Amino acid sequence: MVVFGGKKVHQIVTGLGGSGLGQLAVAVAVSFLVRIFSAPGPALLPENDVDDDVPINDGETPPSTGKVTPVTIRWNNINCSLSDKSSKSVRFLLKNLSGEAKPGRLLAIMGPSGSGKTTLLNVLAGQLSASPRLHLSGLLEFNGKPSSRNAYKFAYVRQEDLFFSQLTVRETLSLAIELQLHNISSAEERDEYVNNLLFKTGLVSCADTNVGDAKVRGISGGEKKRLSLACELLASPSVIFADEPTTGLDAFQAEKVMETLRQLALDGHTVICSIHQPRGSVYSKFDDIVLLTDGSLVYAGPAGDEPLTYFSKFGYHCPDHVNPAEFLADLISIDYSSSDSVYSSQKRTNGLVESFSLRQSTIIYATPITLDDLSKSRKRISKRSVAKTKGGWWKQFRLLLRRAWMQASRDAPTNKVRSRMSIASAVIFGSVFWRMGKSQTSIQDRMGLLQVAAINTAMAALTKTVGVFPKERSIVDRERSKGSYSLGPYLFSKLLAEAPIGAAFPLMFGAVLYPMARLHPTLMRFGKFCGIVTAESFAASAMGLTVGAMVPTTEAAMAVGPSLMTVFIVFGGYYVNPENTPIIFRWIPSVSLIRWAFQGLCINEFRGLQFDHQHSFDIQTGEQALERLSFGKSTIRDTLLAQNRILLFWYCTTYLLLEKNKPKYQQLETTPPDHSKPHLKLEELNPEQVDQTHEAPEVSQVGSDEPLESPELDPVGSFILEGAQ
């Protein structure tokens, strides 16, 4: 029997419930809460409450992260242009790019800033954000078949690592597994899977550390990046895309991240990453590279010494003891130090682009794909592609509720700040309106205090929500785009989990302010006061969610939220009497959460009060004061109903906005491959052909009769001077 504070559960239930029916209700509620907030355990619902399409573990998919379906990606003539309607110009972000990424190999897309690395990575991953100004065309094939988002499993590790800060590394992975992988049903299997992932990504030592955020330090930047990788590896993706995985990391962490990627490639994943300028030890981990400058290809093929040999044919020699990545980066960058250097470096890169475009039809890959590989992988795709599916609504709700509760309840710094602010503002207002009496002047004081209380409660809830929700939305968008869960369970679980903590702050505020200001001193009135400010606080949070769902960033939400609230403050019932409101604005008070809260608080406070009076025109009763505000005919129940309608309106709008603002990706307009150039089929290549084809006949050599434009400039000496130092 579970024991709480010396009492057995059935004693507590008996004590709480009283009657038989009450006992039953309490027992159900207790068992529901215990199951929701207990550590990872079996699903709440009966076994049959899962989607029909959840696969049964047939023994071929054990909880190991090792099995990977090999996928070869080939792209041909990828063009991406951006049109500018005002100037009627078109800018090419990617120009005629072709290449290949293979399983078991780590491909790095390198190039100067703005050269199109991320754009190419997004195109290959099918994650280029849709825009009417963009036009994307070309051919993209996976294992020889045209691209389709569901054809293979891929992982995309973005530059920004976003997590729920209060969860540990282990909890983050465990919850992600529960949400995404339903063929792993037992806690033992899940633990084993998590341990494998932690081991694979080198996170064992920080497994039980909180992820952390700007307020409370958690795991390091490199560990966050590897956690991103681990989260993406859950469903054994065939292809891993990583956008600048080393950005913002120190050299040691960068190397560890790249080593993890290399190990993943060795495990059979196809790994593609964009990287700006890696150090030598990182460069040596790459199997293949794609070099881009201003959206054009300068080189694509094996990494290591191959590109150096290739560029040396044009007279560009990498000096000894120089990091090849630095040499390549300098070679293909535009030097903006003077107009001469711009001209010469531009000419050099143009020459290299042109040379490679002539040679592109004979790109050489070190490990030719065999037809046997492809047929094997296709068979495996058909068996395993269904392993990642969404669980049922209740299962998603239960998991998300647990996560939201962990996040809200463990966020001690935020909760401390909010409680201090609630108490501090209550103390300030309580001191200003200290122990109000029953004089005529106290009527204005009471109204002023109640208006201030309504504004303070709404603003506190709104600013907290708009401060955190846009970031959380980015996490949720990512998870939803992976198909982890639906919007309904997410939103409901969030509201439910945050309600108790959200209610605590207005209650603290009321508990301090009420006796200090000596508001209507009965327990019932105090309870109603707290109920009204709590309902208002929920409505303001719901409005914050809508603002957060509407705008792209926290900064924008911080600007829009309070501005919108100011309108509701103006029409909050104190500054403008509803009867005097201009007809075109008359709808605003009826949707102002401040007005309904103020109205409710005034009715609660004034009804039944008697004021000291000397003249016949003095206000004698609270009812007369309410008449002055045009609140005479209303009841607290009416105001709470109106507040609930507003709350529901903001929740529904948030849902619709989140549903509508789902990330949309640019469609690739398929163009047939360019047959004008002789095209070598990669399957036909063998090492002998590699050697023969390596000397592209079209490429002009330094010292030949018709030199390239770039050698004409004699850039070798100057380049070595610039790049080698």
Ligand SMILES: Nc1ncnc2c1ncn2[C@@H]1O[C@H](COP(=O)(O)OP(=O)(O)OP(=O)(O)O)[C@@H](O)[C@H]1O
């Ligand atoms: N949707 C878009 N709208 C407008 N411009 C875009 C869009 N996508 C990319 N660009 C432009 O395309 C160019 C290439 O951008 P991209 O992010 O691919 O470069 P990058 O090589 O990854 O640069 P960095 O290393 O600095 O991240 C940039 O000039 C960028 O402004």
